[in-house]
Amino acid sequence: MTLSPVADHPLLARLSRESIPTGAYFRTHTPAGALPLTPQQQHANYMLLATVSGRPQTAPDHDRTPLRCLTIRPPWSDLIAIEDDQAGKRIENRVWTTRWRGTLLIHAGADVDTRALALPGVRGTLSDGYELVRGSVVAVADLVNVHADDGPCAPWSEPGCFHWELARVQRLTTPVPARGAQRLWRPTPKLLRQITDANPHLRGRLLTDPHAGQAADA
8 A cells, every 4th residue: 555655654553543633644744844745645645545444443243332432542532522512522533434423432542642732722622720531431422424624624623634523422421441442443331331330321322322333334
């Protein structure tokens, strides 16, 4: 697999575990610095990345739970968990796409994106003294659509990425510790029980949600 002329070894290494806004990985590296790719180069990359993304993304079918989980580095996971649609992050930026749609658990990774903490948009959204949640499921959302970069479709969208559209976000009042995994992964029945035991208001949605897993896995 060869992408457009760009220093893509880090990109390819991260394809299976991408968890941060990825516009920086769609830039040509030159002696003068990083430059944006041309629209033609970006389109070529999208097509190749979509092919890579067609491979199986989930664990074997020993667990047939129709829900999925996505590990995202804080503070991006905390921004998604904000229930106010005007303030919360409703676009997740990925270098890969998926045909899957359904109810998605938002899992905060153990590693923090320290670069993001200095961004004005992040500082202006999270309150002073906010303590990031790490290594836990923090919210539930619906993945309703995925589209290629079409410009600034939302305040949190990044250029050069697939934009995952999230809706119906509910924060866990009690985050539940869990280990993350690569790409879209399946929460075990044990994890779901732990979430609903600690957050009874989510029991109906997670155990009987008719919208979950409506589409086949990508």
